Amino acid sequence: METTLVQNLPEVTAAGVIIKAIIILAVISAIAGFGTYIERKVLAFMQRRLGPMHVGPYGLLQLVADGIKLFTKEDIVPQNANSLIFKIAPSITAATAFIALAAVPVFPDFTIPEWIPLLGGVFVPSIAADLNIGILFVLGMMAAGLYGPLLAGMAQANKWGIIGAARTAIQFLSYEVVTGLSILAPIMLVGSLSFVDFNNAQAGGISHWLIWQQPVAFVLFLIAGFAETNRTPFDLLEHEAEIVSGYATEYSGMRWGMFFIGEYANMITISIIAAVVFLGGYSEVGIGWLTIILKVGFFFFLMLWVRAAWPHVRPDQLMWLCWKVLMPIAVINVVITGIVMMV
Protein backbone atom coordinates (compact mmCIF):
# COMPACT_ATOMS: atom_id res chain seq x y z
CA MET A 1 0.00 0.00 0.00
CA GLU A 2 2.81 2.35 0.81
CA THR A 3 4.30 2.33 -2.63
CA THR A 4 1.04 2.89 -4.46
CA LEU A 5 0.14 5.66 -2.05
CA VAL A 6 3.31 7.54 -2.84
CA GLN A 7 2.82 7.16 -6.59
CA ASN A 8 -0.79 8.31 -6.53
CA LEU A 9 -0.07 11.48 -4.61
CA PRO A 10 -0.91 14.74 -6.36
CA GLU A 11 1.92 17.06 -7.15
CA VAL A 12 3.31 19.01 -4.21
CA THR A 13 3.33 22.63 -5.30
CA ALA A 14 4.96 25.66 -3.74
CA ALA A 15 1.52 27.05 -2.86
CA GLY A 16 0.69 23.90 -0.94
CA VAL A 17 3.92 24.07 1.02
CA ILE A 18 3.40 27.73 1.82
CA ILE A 19 -0.14 27.04 2.98
CA LYS A 20 1.17 24.21 5.13
CA ALA A 21 3.86 26.44 6.61
CA ILE A 22 1.30 29.10 7.42
CA ILE A 23 -0.98 26.50 8.97
CA ILE A 24 1.87 25.18 11.09
CA LEU A 25 2.91 28.64 12.21
CA ALA A 26 -0.61 29.80 12.93
CA VAL A 27 -1.88 26.64 14.56
CA ILE A 28 1.21 25.78 16.57
CA SER A 29 1.84 29.28 17.85
CA ALA A 30 -1.83 29.55 18.76
CA ILE A 31 -1.68 26.19 20.51
CA ALA A 32 1.58 27.22 22.18
CA GLY A 33 -0.11 30.32 23.51
CA PHE A 34 -3.23 28.43 24.43
CA GLY A 35 -1.04 25.82 26.09
CA THR A 36 -0.10 28.33 28.77
CA TYR A 37 -3.79 28.76 29.56
CA ILE A 38 -4.38 24.99 29.55
CA GLU A 39 -1.36 24.45 31.75
CA ARG A 40 -2.53 26.96 34.32
CA LYS A 41 -6.02 25.51 34.30
CA VAL A 42 -4.91 21.89 34.57
CA LEU A 43 -2.40 22.62 37.30
CA ALA A 44 -5.03 24.61 39.16
CA PHE A 45 -7.60 21.83 38.98
CA MET A 46 -5.06 19.32 40.19
CA GLN A 47 -4.36 21.59 43.15
CA ARG A 48 -8.11 22.11 43.72
CA ARG A 49 -7.99 25.71 42.56
CA LEU A 50 -9.89 27.43 39.79
CA GLY A 51 -7.02 29.02 37.91
CA PRO A 52 -7.54 32.08 35.70
CA MET A 53 -11.22 33.02 35.84
CA HIS A 54 -11.66 36.74 35.42
CA VAL A 55 -10.52 37.68 31.91
CA GLY A 56 -13.31 36.51 29.65
CA PRO A 57 -15.53 33.49 30.25
CA TYR A 58 -13.64 31.00 32.40
CA GLY A 59 -10.55 33.13 31.90
CA LEU A 60 -10.31 32.20 28.22
CA LEU A 61 -9.10 35.65 27.22
CA GLN A 62 -6.21 35.40 29.67
CA LEU A 63 -4.15 34.48 26.64
CA VAL A 64 -4.91 37.86 25.05
CA ALA A 65 -4.20 39.67 28.29
CA ASP A 66 -0.86 37.87 28.57
CA GLY A 67 -0.02 38.81 25.00
CA ILE A 68 -0.77 42.47 25.63
CA LYS A 69 1.27 42.37 28.80
CA LEU A 70 4.26 40.70 27.15
CA PHE A 71 4.26 43.05 24.17
CA THR A 72 3.93 46.22 26.20
CA LYS A 73 6.38 45.47 28.98
CA GLU A 74 9.66 47.33 29.01
CA ASP A 75 12.39 45.60 27.06
CA ILE A 76 15.33 45.60 29.46
CA VAL A 77 18.87 44.84 28.40
CA PRO A 78 21.15 44.67 31.46
CA GLN A 79 24.11 46.98 31.64
CA ASN A 80 26.97 44.51 31.34
CA ALA A 81 25.18 42.07 29.10
CA ASN A 82 26.40 41.24 25.63
CA SER A 83 23.62 43.20 24.01
CA LEU A 84 23.55 41.55 20.58
CA ILE A 85 23.60 37.97 21.79
CA PHE A 86 21.22 38.82 24.59
CA LYS A 87 18.75 40.11 22.01
CA ILE A 88 18.94 37.29 19.49
CA ALA A 89 18.97 34.38 21.94
CA PRO A 90 15.16 34.20 22.38
CA SER A 91 14.72 34.20 18.60
CA ILE A 92 16.99 31.17 18.37
CA THR A 93 14.76 29.22 20.73
CA ALA A 94 11.54 30.17 18.98
CA ALA A 95 12.97 29.81 15.47
CA THR A 96 14.54 26.38 15.98
CA ALA A 97 11.32 25.14 17.56
CA PHE A 98 9.33 26.14 14.49
CA ILE A 99 11.99 25.04 11.98
CA ALA A 100 11.90 21.60 13.59
CA LEU A 101 8.17 21.50 12.89
CA ALA A 102 8.83 21.87 9.16
CA ALA A 103 9.66 18.17 8.89
CA VAL A 104 6.97 16.95 11.26
CA PRO A 105 3.59 15.76 10.00
CA VAL A 106 1.10 17.89 11.87
CA PHE A 107 -2.03 16.90 9.97
CA PRO A 108 -2.64 14.39 7.16
CA ASP A 109 -2.58 15.36 3.48
CA PHE A 110 -5.61 17.17 2.20
CA THR A 111 -6.71 18.99 -0.91
CA ILE A 112 -8.39 22.34 -0.62
CA PRO A 113 -11.93 22.02 -2.07
CA GLU A 114 -12.46 23.36 -5.59
CA TRP A 115 -15.14 25.90 -4.62
CA ILE A 116 -12.74 28.03 -2.60
CA PRO A 117 -11.49 30.91 -4.77
CA LEU A 118 -7.78 31.30 -5.63
CA LEU A 119 -6.61 28.30 -3.64
CA GLY A 120 -9.14 25.71 -4.80
CA GLY A 121 -7.62 22.38 -5.71
CA VAL A 122 -4.25 23.02 -4.14
CA PHE A 123 -2.83 19.90 -2.56
CA VAL A 124 -1.50 20.53 0.95
CA PRO A 125 1.03 17.91 1.98
CA SER A 126 1.16 16.50 5.48
CA ILE A 127 4.71 17.76 5.91
CA ALA A 128 5.95 21.15 4.82
CA ALA A 129 9.32 19.70 3.79
CA ASP A 130 9.08 15.94 3.36
CA LEU A 131 12.75 15.24 3.89
CA ASN A 132 13.75 11.63 3.74
CA ILE A 133 15.77 12.27 6.89
CA GLY A 134 12.87 13.81 8.79
CA ILE A 135 13.70 12.46 12.26
CA LEU A 136 17.34 13.37 11.97
CA PHE A 137 16.39 16.90 10.92
CA VAL A 138 13.99 17.34 13.81
CA LEU A 139 16.43 15.98 16.37
CA GLY A 140 19.19 18.15 14.93
CA MET A 141 17.01 21.24 15.01
CA MET A 142 15.99 20.57 18.60
CA ALA A 143 19.64 20.09 19.47
CA ALA A 144 20.41 23.44 17.86
CA GLY A 145 17.67 24.85 20.05
CA LEU A 146 19.98 24.47 23.02
CA TYR A 147 21.85 27.54 21.79
CA GLY A 148 18.90 29.68 22.80
CA PRO A 149 19.07 29.14 26.56
CA LEU A 150 22.83 28.64 26.47
CA LEU A 151 23.62 31.97 24.80
CA ALA A 152 20.87 33.70 26.78
CA GLY A 153 22.34 32.56 30.07
CA MET A 154 25.90 33.43 29.09
CA ALA A 155 25.10 36.80 27.53
CA GLN A 156 23.49 38.28 30.61
CA ALA A 157 25.83 39.42 33.34
CA ASN A 158 24.14 37.33 35.97
CA LYS A 159 25.33 34.39 37.99
CA TRP A 160 21.97 32.66 37.93
CA GLY A 161 22.04 33.00 34.18
CA ILE A 162 25.49 31.42 34.00
CA ILE A 163 24.37 28.49 36.14
CA GLY A 164 21.27 28.15 34.01
CA ALA A 165 23.42 28.15 30.88
CA ALA A 166 25.74 25.51 32.32
CA ARG A 167 22.78 23.36 33.18
CA THR A 168 21.41 23.90 29.68
CA ALA A 169 24.60 22.50 28.23
CA ILE A 170 24.73 19.41 30.44
CA GLN A 171 21.03 18.63 30.31
CA PHE A 172 20.31 19.16 26.63
CA LEU A 173 23.54 17.61 25.40
CA SER A 174 23.22 14.56 27.65
CA TYR A 175 19.62 13.87 26.86
CA GLU A 176 20.22 14.30 23.12
CA VAL A 177 22.15 11.04 23.42
CA VAL A 178 19.23 9.24 25.04
CA THR A 179 16.73 10.67 22.54
CA GLY A 180 18.85 9.61 19.60
CA LEU A 181 19.59 6.14 20.92
CA SER A 182 16.02 5.46 22.03
CA ILE A 183 14.58 6.42 18.66
CA LEU A 184 17.26 4.40 16.87
CA ALA A 185 15.50 1.11 17.58
CA PRO A 186 12.22 2.10 15.86
CA ILE A 187 14.28 3.51 12.99
CA MET A 188 15.96 0.11 12.62
CA LEU A 189 12.59 -1.63 12.59
CA VAL A 190 11.01 0.67 10.02
CA GLY A 191 14.19 1.17 8.02
CA SER A 192 13.54 4.81 7.24
CA LEU A 193 14.03 8.24 8.76
CA SER A 194 10.92 9.73 7.20
CA PHE A 195 7.88 10.32 9.37
CA VAL A 196 5.61 9.36 6.50
CA ASP A 197 7.20 5.92 6.36
CA PHE A 198 6.75 5.57 10.09
CA ASN A 199 3.13 6.49 9.74
CA ASN A 200 2.55 4.08 6.88
CA ALA A 201 4.39 1.26 8.64
CA GLN A 202 1.86 1.43 11.47
CA ALA A 203 -1.20 1.98 9.28
CA GLY A 204 -2.75 -1.36 10.15
CA GLY A 205 -4.39 -0.30 13.39
CA ILE A 206 -3.54 -0.45 17.06
CA SER A 207 -1.89 -3.86 16.87
CA HIS A 208 0.68 -2.47 14.41
CA TRP A 209 1.79 0.35 16.68
CA LEU A 210 5.50 0.35 17.38
CA ILE A 211 4.95 0.84 21.12
CA TRP A 212 4.14 -2.88 21.39
CA GLN A 213 7.47 -3.80 19.80
CA GLN A 214 9.51 -1.05 21.46
CA PRO A 215 8.03 -0.27 24.88
CA VAL A 216 11.44 0.43 26.39
CA ALA A 217 12.36 2.83 23.61
CA PHE A 218 9.02 4.57 24.10
CA VAL A 219 9.60 5.12 27.82
CA LEU A 220 13.16 6.28 27.21
CA PHE A 221 12.01 8.66 24.51
CA LEU A 222 9.34 10.11 26.79
CA ILE A 223 11.85 10.67 29.61
CA ALA A 224 14.36 12.24 27.27
CA GLY A 225 11.61 14.29 25.68
CA PHE A 226 10.70 15.74 29.06
CA ALA A 227 14.33 16.71 29.56
CA GLU A 228 14.70 18.14 26.05
CA THR A 229 11.63 20.31 26.40
CA ASN A 230 12.65 21.46 29.86
CA ARG A 231 9.56 20.09 31.55
CA THR A 232 9.18 19.65 35.25
CA PRO A 233 10.97 16.63 36.58
CA PHE A 234 13.96 17.88 34.61
CA ASP A 235 13.52 21.63 34.37
CA LEU A 236 16.87 22.51 35.82
CA LEU A 237 17.47 25.34 33.36
CA GLU A 238 15.09 27.65 35.12
CA HIS A 239 14.71 25.88 38.42
CA GLU A 240 12.96 28.66 40.30
CA ALA A 241 13.67 27.11 43.68
CA GLU A 242 17.44 27.02 43.19
CA ILE A 243 18.41 29.45 40.45
CA VAL A 244 15.93 32.28 40.06
CA SER A 245 14.47 31.23 36.71
CA GLY A 246 17.97 30.44 35.46
CA TYR A 247 18.79 31.38 31.90
CA ALA A 248 15.73 33.68 31.71
CA THR A 249 16.53 35.68 34.85
CA GLU A 250 17.21 38.99 33.15
CA TYR A 251 14.64 38.69 30.39
CA SER A 252 11.44 40.66 30.32
CA GLY A 253 8.51 41.20 28.02
CA MET A 254 8.31 39.48 24.68
CA ARG A 255 11.91 38.24 24.74
CA TRP A 256 10.95 36.21 27.78
CA GLY A 257 7.74 35.21 26.04
CA MET A 258 9.61 33.85 23.03
CA PHE A 259 11.43 31.35 25.21
CA PHE A 260 8.09 30.04 26.30
CA ILE A 261 6.57 29.97 22.83
CA GLY A 262 9.64 27.94 21.88
CA GLU A 263 9.22 25.65 24.87
CA TYR A 264 5.58 24.98 24.11
CA ALA A 265 6.31 24.47 20.42
CA ASN A 266 8.97 21.96 21.43
CA MET A 267 6.47 20.22 23.67
CA ILE A 268 4.13 19.89 20.71
CA THR A 269 6.98 18.62 18.52
CA ILE A 270 7.92 15.95 21.04
CA SER A 271 4.25 14.99 21.42
CA ILE A 272 3.87 14.66 17.66
CA ILE A 273 7.07 12.61 17.32
CA ALA A 274 5.94 10.29 20.11
CA ALA A 275 2.51 9.95 18.50
CA VAL A 276 3.83 9.33 14.99
CA VAL A 277 6.77 7.10 15.83
CA PHE A 278 5.23 4.99 18.58
CA LEU A 279 1.47 5.40 18.55
CA GLY A 280 0.50 4.95 14.93
CA GLY A 281 0.50 8.50 13.63
CA TYR A 282 -2.28 10.11 11.68
CA SER A 283 -3.56 7.72 9.04
CA GLU A 284 -5.30 4.77 10.53
CA VAL A 285 -8.77 3.35 10.50
CA GLY A 286 -11.17 6.15 11.34
CA ILE A 287 -10.57 9.87 11.25
CA GLY A 288 -6.84 10.40 10.92
CA TRP A 289 -6.56 14.02 11.94
CA LEU A 290 -8.76 13.51 14.99
CA THR A 291 -6.76 10.57 16.30
CA ILE A 292 -3.46 12.40 15.99
CA ILE A 293 -4.92 15.42 17.75
CA LEU A 294 -6.11 13.15 20.55
CA LYS A 295 -2.70 11.48 20.82
CA VAL A 296 -0.81 14.77 20.79
CA GLY A 297 -3.30 16.15 23.27
CA PHE A 298 -2.70 13.19 25.54
CA PHE A 299 1.07 13.69 25.53
CA PHE A 300 0.64 17.41 26.10
CA PHE A 301 -1.66 16.67 29.01
CA LEU A 302 0.81 14.11 30.32
CA MET A 303 3.48 16.80 30.53
CA LEU A 304 1.18 19.04 32.56
CA TRP A 305 0.04 16.11 34.68
CA VAL A 306 3.60 15.12 35.51
CA ARG A 307 4.39 18.70 36.40
CA ALA A 308 1.58 18.68 38.94
CA ALA A 309 2.54 15.31 40.41
CA TRP A 310 6.29 14.89 40.52
CA PRO A 311 9.08 16.81 42.24
CA HIS A 312 12.21 18.15 40.60
CA VAL A 313 15.38 16.11 40.47
CA ARG A 314 18.76 17.44 41.48
CA PRO A 315 21.38 18.08 38.78
CA ASP A 316 23.51 15.16 39.96
CA GLN A 317 20.48 12.88 39.92
CA LEU A 318 19.72 14.12 36.43
CA MET A 319 23.19 13.23 35.16
CA TRP A 320 23.16 9.95 37.07
CA LEU A 321 19.85 9.02 35.50
CA CYS A 322 21.02 9.94 32.02
CA TRP A 323 24.46 8.34 31.87
CA LYS A 324 24.14 5.44 34.31
CA VAL A 325 20.59 4.32 33.69
CA LEU A 326 18.94 5.60 30.53
CA MET A 327 21.92 5.53 28.17
CA PRO A 328 22.91 1.91 28.97
CA ILE A 329 19.30 0.77 28.70
CA ALA A 330 19.01 2.54 25.35
CA VAL A 331 22.17 0.90 24.04
CA ILE A 332 21.04 -2.53 25.27
CA ASN A 333 17.67 -1.96 23.63
CA VAL A 334 19.33 -1.12 20.31
CA VAL A 335 21.58 -4.19 20.52
CA ILE A 336 18.71 -6.51 21.37
CA THR A 337 16.62 -5.05 18.56
CA GLY A 338 19.49 -5.64 16.15
CA ILE A 339 19.95 -9.24 17.29
CA VAL A 340 16.22 -9.95 17.02
CA MET A 341 16.10 -8.47 13.54
CA MET A 342 19.08 -10.51 12.35
CA VAL A 343 17.72 -13.74 13.83
Added chain:
Amino acid sequence: MSLEQFKNRNVGTQDYKLLDLGQSPTEGMDKFYQVVRRTFKGELFVGLWVTMREMINALFKGNMHTVKYPFEKLPISPRYRAIHDMLRLLESGHYRCIGCGLCEKICISNCITMDTRYDENQRKEVSEYTINFGRCIFCGYCAEVCPELAIVHGPRYETASEQRASFSLFEDMLTPIDKLNLQQEYDGFGAVSPNADENIKKTPLAY
Protein backbone atom coordinates in the same frame (compact mmCIF):
# COMPACT_ATOMS: atom_id res chain seq x y z
CA MET B 1 -8.54 14.22 63.24
CA SER B 2 -10.37 15.07 66.41
CA LEU B 3 -9.90 18.09 68.61
CA GLU B 4 -8.55 15.85 71.36
CA GLN B 5 -5.38 15.26 69.40
CA PHE B 6 -4.71 18.97 69.23
CA LYS B 7 -5.40 19.52 72.90
CA ASN B 8 -3.22 16.68 74.07
CA ARG B 9 0.25 18.16 73.98
CA ASN B 10 1.91 15.15 75.54
CA VAL B 11 3.50 13.58 72.49
CA GLY B 12 4.55 10.44 74.33
CA THR B 13 1.01 9.31 75.02
CA GLN B 14 -0.18 9.60 71.42
CA ASP B 15 0.04 6.77 68.99
CA TYR B 16 2.53 8.16 66.53
CA LYS B 17 4.00 5.59 64.19
CA LEU B 18 7.55 5.55 62.90
CA LEU B 19 7.72 5.07 59.18
CA ASP B 20 9.64 1.99 58.21
CA LEU B 21 12.15 3.54 55.85
CA GLY B 22 14.59 0.65 55.95
CA GLN B 23 18.30 1.18 55.63
CA SER B 24 20.05 3.07 52.87
CA PRO B 25 22.21 0.71 50.84
CA THR B 26 25.94 1.26 50.90
CA GLU B 27 27.23 -1.52 48.66
CA GLY B 28 27.10 -1.12 44.92
CA MET B 29 24.96 -4.19 44.33
CA ASP B 30 22.45 -3.16 46.99
CA LYS B 31 22.16 0.25 45.40
CA PHE B 32 21.50 -1.42 42.09
CA TYR B 33 18.77 -3.57 43.60
CA GLN B 34 17.22 -0.49 45.17
CA VAL B 35 17.14 1.27 41.81
CA VAL B 36 15.53 -1.74 40.16
CA ARG B 37 13.04 -2.13 43.00
CA ARG B 38 12.05 1.50 42.84
CA THR B 39 11.84 1.45 39.06
CA PHE B 40 9.26 -1.31 39.00
CA LYS B 41 7.38 -0.32 42.14
CA GLY B 42 5.22 2.16 40.26
CA GLU B 43 5.28 4.79 42.96
CA LEU B 44 5.49 7.50 40.33
CA PHE B 45 2.17 6.30 38.96
CA VAL B 46 0.70 6.48 42.45
CA GLY B 47 1.69 10.15 42.43
CA LEU B 48 0.07 10.62 39.05
CA TRP B 49 -3.09 8.94 40.29
CA VAL B 50 -3.24 11.14 43.39
CA THR B 51 -3.18 14.34 41.35
CA MET B 52 -5.68 12.91 38.89
CA ARG B 53 -7.98 11.91 41.75
CA GLU B 54 -7.78 15.42 43.18
CA MET B 55 -8.62 16.85 39.76
CA ILE B 56 -11.64 14.56 39.40
CA ASN B 57 -12.81 15.39 42.92
CA ALA B 58 -12.35 19.09 42.28
CA LEU B 59 -14.10 19.14 38.92
CA PHE B 60 -16.95 16.68 39.37
CA LYS B 61 -17.49 16.29 43.09
CA GLY B 62 -17.40 19.93 44.10
CA ASN B 63 -14.20 19.62 46.09
CA MET B 64 -12.84 22.90 44.76
CA HIS B 65 -11.24 24.97 47.48
CA THR B 66 -11.11 28.34 45.79
CA VAL B 67 -12.93 31.20 47.50
CA LYS B 68 -13.67 33.92 44.94
CA TYR B 69 -12.63 36.45 47.50
CA PRO B 70 -14.12 39.81 46.62
CA PHE B 71 -17.42 38.14 45.77
CA GLU B 72 -17.62 35.54 48.47
CA LYS B 73 -16.10 35.63 51.91
CA LEU B 74 -15.40 33.00 54.48
CA PRO B 75 -17.16 33.44 57.82
CA ILE B 76 -14.78 34.83 60.40
CA SER B 77 -14.64 33.95 64.05
CA PRO B 78 -16.64 36.12 66.46
CA ARG B 79 -13.39 36.72 68.34
CA TYR B 80 -11.83 38.39 65.30
CA ARG B 81 -10.65 41.89 66.18
CA ALA B 82 -10.02 44.28 63.29
CA ILE B 83 -10.94 47.87 62.37
CA HIS B 84 -12.54 49.68 65.27
CA ASP B 85 -16.24 50.34 65.66
CA MET B 86 -17.64 53.17 67.71
CA LEU B 87 -20.89 52.04 69.30
CA ARG B 88 -24.07 53.92 70.07
CA LEU B 89 -26.38 53.69 73.02
CA LEU B 90 -29.18 51.35 72.16
CA GLU B 91 -31.85 53.44 73.89
CA SER B 92 -31.19 56.91 72.58
CA GLY B 93 -28.97 56.37 69.60
CA HIS B 94 -26.44 58.84 71.01
CA TYR B 95 -22.83 57.80 70.79
CA ARG B 96 -21.38 56.21 73.89
CA CYS B 97 -18.02 57.95 73.90
CA ILE B 98 -17.72 60.31 76.83
CA GLY B 99 -14.45 61.82 75.67
CA CYS B 100 -12.44 60.60 78.63
CA GLY B 101 -9.30 60.19 76.54
CA LEU B 102 -8.20 56.89 78.05
CA CYS B 103 -7.88 55.18 74.68
CA GLU B 104 -5.67 57.97 73.38
CA LYS B 105 -3.53 57.75 76.49
CA ILE B 106 -3.05 53.99 76.50
CA CYS B 107 -2.50 53.63 72.75
CA ILE B 108 1.01 52.18 72.52
CA SER B 109 1.47 52.93 68.87
CA ASN B 110 0.20 56.46 69.36
CA CYS B 111 -2.35 56.30 66.59
CA ILE B 112 -5.49 57.58 68.30
CA THR B 113 -6.05 61.32 68.34
CA MET B 114 -9.06 62.93 69.97
CA ASP B 115 -10.26 66.41 70.69
CA THR B 116 -13.12 67.33 72.97
CA ARG B 117 -15.08 70.41 73.84
CA TYR B 118 -18.10 71.39 75.87
CA ASP B 119 -21.30 71.64 73.91
CA GLU B 120 -24.09 74.15 74.57
CA ASN B 121 -25.35 72.07 77.51
CA GLN B 122 -21.91 72.05 79.10
CA ARG B 123 -21.58 68.34 78.36
CA LYS B 124 -18.36 66.94 76.99
CA GLU B 125 -18.50 66.19 73.29
CA VAL B 126 -16.01 64.55 70.96
CA SER B 127 -15.20 67.09 68.31
CA GLU B 128 -12.50 65.17 66.53
CA TYR B 129 -11.52 61.52 66.73
CA THR B 130 -9.20 59.75 64.30
CA ILE B 131 -7.35 56.47 64.31
CA ASN B 132 -4.33 56.17 62.03
CA PHE B 133 -4.63 52.64 60.69
CA GLY B 134 -1.18 52.90 59.19
CA ARG B 135 0.16 52.79 62.73
CA CYS B 136 -2.47 50.80 64.61
CA ILE B 137 -1.23 47.38 65.64
CA PHE B 138 -4.67 46.16 66.77
CA CYS B 139 -3.44 45.40 70.26
CA GLY B 140 -6.89 46.03 71.69
CA TYR B 141 -5.82 48.20 74.64
CA CYS B 142 -8.17 51.01 73.64
CA ALA B 143 -11.16 48.67 73.70
CA GLU B 144 -9.88 47.23 76.96
CA VAL B 145 -9.74 50.52 78.85
CA CYS B 146 -12.88 52.12 77.46
CA PRO B 147 -15.17 52.54 80.49
CA GLU B 148 -18.29 52.81 78.35
CA LEU B 149 -17.56 50.03 75.84
CA ALA B 150 -17.80 52.74 73.24
CA ILE B 151 -14.81 51.64 71.18
CA VAL B 152 -14.58 47.97 70.22
CA HIS B 153 -12.85 45.99 67.52
CA GLY B 154 -15.21 45.11 64.72
CA PRO B 155 -15.05 42.30 62.15
CA ARG B 156 -14.08 44.50 59.18
CA TYR B 157 -10.80 43.04 57.99
CA GLU B 158 -10.40 44.59 54.53
CA THR B 159 -7.83 47.19 55.40
CA ALA B 160 -6.06 47.67 52.10
CA SER B 161 -5.81 51.31 51.17
CA GLU B 162 -4.04 53.58 48.76
CA GLN B 163 -2.26 55.54 51.46
CA ARG B 164 0.25 54.18 53.87
CA ALA B 165 -1.19 56.20 56.72
CA SER B 166 -4.84 55.82 56.07
CA PHE B 167 -6.95 56.97 58.97
CA SER B 168 -10.57 56.83 59.96
CA LEU B 169 -12.81 59.55 61.31
CA PHE B 170 -15.15 59.15 64.22
CA GLU B 171 -18.21 59.27 61.95
CA ASP B 172 -16.83 56.51 59.74
CA MET B 173 -16.40 54.17 62.67
CA LEU B 174 -19.65 55.08 64.38
CA THR B 175 -22.55 52.69 63.94
CA PRO B 176 -24.91 54.27 61.38
CA ILE B 177 -28.08 55.39 63.10
CA ASP B 178 -30.28 53.30 60.82
CA LYS B 179 -28.21 50.19 61.53
CA LEU B 180 -28.59 50.61 65.27
CA ASN B 181 -30.69 47.50 65.66
CA LEU B 182 -27.89 45.50 64.05
CA GLN B 183 -25.24 46.80 66.43
CA GLN B 184 -23.46 43.95 68.12
CA GLU B 185 -22.84 44.20 71.83
CA TYR B 186 -19.63 43.01 73.35
CA ASP B 187 -19.20 41.55 76.80
CA GLY B 188 -16.62 43.06 79.02
CA PHE B 189 -15.94 45.59 81.71
CA GLY B 190 -18.72 48.14 81.69
CA ALA B 191 -21.15 45.99 79.78
CA VAL B 192 -24.70 45.70 80.93
CA SER B 193 -24.95 42.53 82.96
CA PRO B 194 -27.36 39.86 81.72
CA ASN B 195 -29.58 40.16 84.77
CA ALA B 196 -29.52 43.95 84.87
CA ASP B 197 -33.30 44.24 85.09
CA GLU B 198 -33.51 42.12 88.27
CA ASN B 199 -30.83 44.11 90.07
CA ILE B 200 -32.53 47.47 89.67
CA LYS B 201 -34.05 48.73 92.97
CA LYS B 202 -36.27 51.65 93.54
CA THR B 203 -34.34 54.68 94.59
CA PRO B 204 -35.35 55.56 98.18
CA LEU B 205 -36.72 59.00 97.54
CA ALA B 206 -39.78 58.52 99.69
CA TYR B 207 -38.05 59.51 102.93
